[in-house]
Amino acid sequence: MTGADELGWWGIVIAVLGGAIRVSTPYLFVSLGETLTEKGGRVNLGLEGILVMGAMSGYGTAVLTGEPWLGVFVAGCAGATLGLLHGLICNLPRVNDIAVGISLFVLGTGLAFFLGKPFINPSAPRLPYLDLGAWSSYPQIRSALEINALFIIGFFLALFLTWALKNTRWGLILRTVGDSADAATALGFNVNLVRTLGTVAGGFLSGVGGSFLSLYYPGTWNEGLSSGQGLMAVALVIFARWNPIYCFYVALLFGGATALGPALQTVGISSNYYLYGAAPYFLTLGLLIYSSSTKHRMAGAPGEVSISR
Amino acid sequence: MFNAAFYQGMEAVVISTAALLLTLVGFGIFVTIFGVDPFDVYYILYLGGFGTQISIENTLTQAAPLMLTALCTAIPARAGLLVIGGEGALVVGGIATVLVGVHLSGLPPALGIVVMGLAGALAGGLWIGAAGALRQYRGVNETISTLLMNYIAIAILYHLVSGPIRDFDQVLKASSWSISETFMVGTVPGLDVHWGLAVGVVTCLVLFVVMRHTTFGFAVDILGGNQRTAQMAGLPINRMVILCCCIGGAGAGLAGTMEVIAVHGFASDSLVVGFGYAGILIAFLARQNPLAIILVAILLGGISASGGLMQRRFDLPDATTAVLQGMLFVMVLASNSLYGRLRFLQAREA
Numbered sequence: 001m002t003g004a005d006e007l008g009w010w011g012i013v014i015a016v017l018g019g020a021i022r023v024s025t026p027y028l029f030v031s032l033g034e035t036l037t038e039k040g041g042r043v044n045l046g047l048e049g050i051l052v053m054g055a056m057s058g059y060g061t062a063v064l065t066g067e068p069w070l071g072v073f074v075a076g077c078a079g080a081t082l083g084l085l086h087g088l089i090c091n092l093p094r095v096n097d098i099a100v101g102i103s104l105f106v107l108g109t110g111l112a113f114f115l116g117k118p119f120i121n122p123s124a125p126r127l128p129y130l131d132l133g134a135w136s137s138y139p140q141i142r143s144a145l146e147i148n149a150l151f152i153i154g155f156f157l158a159l160f161l162t163w164a165l166k167n168t169r170w171g172l173i174l175r176t177v178g179d180s181a182d183a184a185t186a187l188g189f190n191v192n193l194v195r196t197l198g199t200v201a202g203g204f205l206s207g208v209g210g211s212f213l214s215l216y217y218p219g220t221w222n223e224g225l226s227s228g229q230g231l232m233a234v235a236l237v238i239f240a241r242w243n244p245i246y247c248f249y250v251a252l253l254f255g256g257a258t259a260l261g262p263a264l265q266t267v268g269i270s271s272n273y274y275l276y277g278a279a280p281y282f283l284t285l286g287l288l289i290y291s292s293s294t295k296h297r298m299a300g301a302p303g304e305v306s307i308s309r
Numbered sequence: 310m311f312n313a314a315f316y317q318g319m320e321a322v323v324i325s326t327a328a329l330l331l332t333l334v335g336f337g338i339f340v341t342i343f344g345v346d347p348f349d350v351y352y353i354l355y356l357g358g359f360g361t362q363i364s365i366e367n368t369l370t371q372a373a374p375l376m377l378t379a380l381c382t383a384i385p386a387r388a389g390l391l392v393i394g395g396e397g398a399l400v401v402g403g404i405a406t407v408l409v410g411v412h413l414s415g416l417p418p419a420l421g422i423v424v425m426g427l428a429g430a431l432a433g434g435l436w437i438g439a440a441g442a443l444r445q446y447r448g449v450n451e452t453i454s455t456l457l458m459n460y461i462a463i464a465i466l467y468h469l470v471s472g473p474i475r476d477f478d479q480v481l482k483a484s485s486w487s488i489s490e491t492f493m494v495g496t497v498p499g500l501d502v503h504w505g506l507a508v509g510v511v512t513c514l515v516l517f518v519v520m521r522h523t524t525f526g527f528a529v530d531i532l533g534g535n536q537r538t539a540q541m542a543g544l545p546i547n548r549m550v551i552l553c554c555c556i557g558g559a560g561a562g563l564a565g566t567m568e569v570i571a572v573h574g575f576a577s578d579s580l581v582v583g584f585g586y587a588g589i590l591i592a593f594l595a596r597q598n599p600l601a602i603i604l605v606a607i608l609l610g611g612i613s614a615s616g617g618l619m620q621r622r623f624d625l626p627d628a629t630t631a632v633l634q635g636m637l638f639v640m641v642l643a644s645n646s647l648y649g650r651l652r653f654l655q656a657r658e659a
Contacts, residue, residue, distance in 0.1 A: 018556045093645035098391055098452060099593045102640050107635025113628030235457055278464030285457045294448035
């Protein structure tokens with residue numbers, strides 16, 4: 001008799017919940033990163049490349065040094081470097097930020113696969129997790145409540161960023177630059193510099209999100225590691241209305257939706273597996289159609305971001 | 310004396326060539342770090358992409374779908390839209406081709422092939438056209454909607470080939486029913502390259518003429534240049550935007566058709582190999598010009614085609630060509646800021 005039989009339909013709920021916590025972490029970090037970038041008025045569609053680069057460099061560092069947290073830091077730095085490249089190129093006149101993002105997507109994944117070749121076989125130490133499910137005798141509940149450390153960090157980071165964007169001098173500068181470059185220039189801020197820093201910070205967070213993929217779940221490095229979480233960041237941010245704490249909820253929602261298909265499969269429902277997996281995309285598109293208008297911008301959207309017009 | 314169009318053309322050629330050369334220098338430094346002589350690498354790039362009959366055929370085979378998916382970004386871009394849905398349009402085009410091809414297997418082959426092509430183009434056209442309509446009538450940003458629609462199209466494909474239209478005799482991987490052998494198109498006479506190349510080149514040429522030499526093309530350029538002006542001129546903006554999206558989507562849909570009827574014979578995850586995303590960059594490198602798309606697609610096809618040889622000769626990973634492509638994209642996009650700034654390339658006022 002297995003646990004799944006005893007738990008019945010609750011097994012699905014628990015699996016979705018556990019999946020949400022496990023799968024949502026990279027979503028959370030890339031969407032927080034993209035929020036910072038877009039609050040400054042630019043779009044970085046290259047987070048997919050940054051994510052994969054972060055996964056590779058984090059894993060490589062952990063293999064070589066045996067220190068997973070050093071891997072996370074190096075992954076963030078690799079992401080910040082690519083973010084800096086994006087920011088510097090977009091500082092040039094008449095350069096389309098979305099096109100630069102897609103080129104970074106190609107460059108980042110290419111570099112990661114090139115440099116990551118030697119790391120496909122060795123195994124790296126895993127990041128730690130908090131075991132909140134030790135009280136339970138059901139293995140499903142236990143594995144669902146293994147809360148990874150980056151998820152907790154991400155949660156507090158979302159809280160902090162929500163507060164910081166609203167209440168700190170830096171948050172205000174970033175939002176001013178993102179809402180009106182003219183107003184920011186008139187106030188004496190260097191628009192390009194602020195936007196570049198926003199993109200660098202976004203790149204750092206996305207790199208950290210990538211290190212989660214290789215250092216915690218699935219917890220290995222190979223070329224099929226990312227399933228488009230980086231590309232989805234832009235849509236997630238719209239769903240979250242450019243609000244960091246909403247990014248947390250939306251990441252959980254996307255993670256849960258991703259886990260729904262496999263969870264239903266464990267109880268024998270395998271039809272429409274792929275359509276359940278695509279639920280977040282249908283949901284986001286529906287929300288986008290519902291909340292868009294030709295008359296006004298979406299609520300919460302930075303005024304200078306090209307995708308909100 | 311030379312006219313302004315000549316100077317514009319020269320400007321594009323000089324800047325693009327300079328970006329290409331700079332990229333090669335940067336890539337040379339990159340491979341030197343990994344202990345490979347850069348000049349050997351350049352030679353292998355040439356040999357693997359363009360050096361022999363076989364490598365040229367490889368290059369053209371790689372380039373064929375890219376020409377068509379690039380149109381999906383290029384044509385809407387001329388009207389001022391940024392569409393990145395080529396991947397999804399290719400997939401729905403492929404699905405439509407299979408559905409039509411399987412159900413109309415009684416048709417004479419020539420007619421069947423034409424009908425399948427129309428089905429692919431129509432599916433892709435409606436797919437991207439819908440994104441255009443959503444933008445014009447509902448204000449939905451076309452970049453995001455087409456990005457999401459890529460994922461939706463891919464999910465629909467996986468759903469269909471995992472059950473409803475799955476051919477259970479194919480055990481190696483989930484794939485759809487196959488279209489009849491008589492519906493498969495072979496290779497272009499004289500070359501070992503499938504007909505997708507001819508379709509791509511002809512489509513690009515036709516669209517070049519349409520965009521350059523017709524009233525419609527001129528009107529689209531006005532709209533892309535300044536929407537207010539187009540409004541003042543009384544152009545039917547909504548219809549034009551949606552039509553441009555349909556044309557671009559039809560191109561990518563046709564790429565899906567050719568992948569099915571010239572390469573695979575069925576729909577499977579082999580349709581989802583990034584042709585759509587590569588097409589976006591080709592469109593930008595070609596500055597949204599259909600004629601230049603042909604050349605850029607061949608150039609990038611050559612880089613991809615030389616990957617295998619590079620791997621065997623130097624023991625470099627197969628991602629080496631992706632690094633080169635990424636560097637090229639970054640460099641060319643950055644070089645966009647040079648347009649209109651190089652004094653010796655500007656048309657002189659008389």
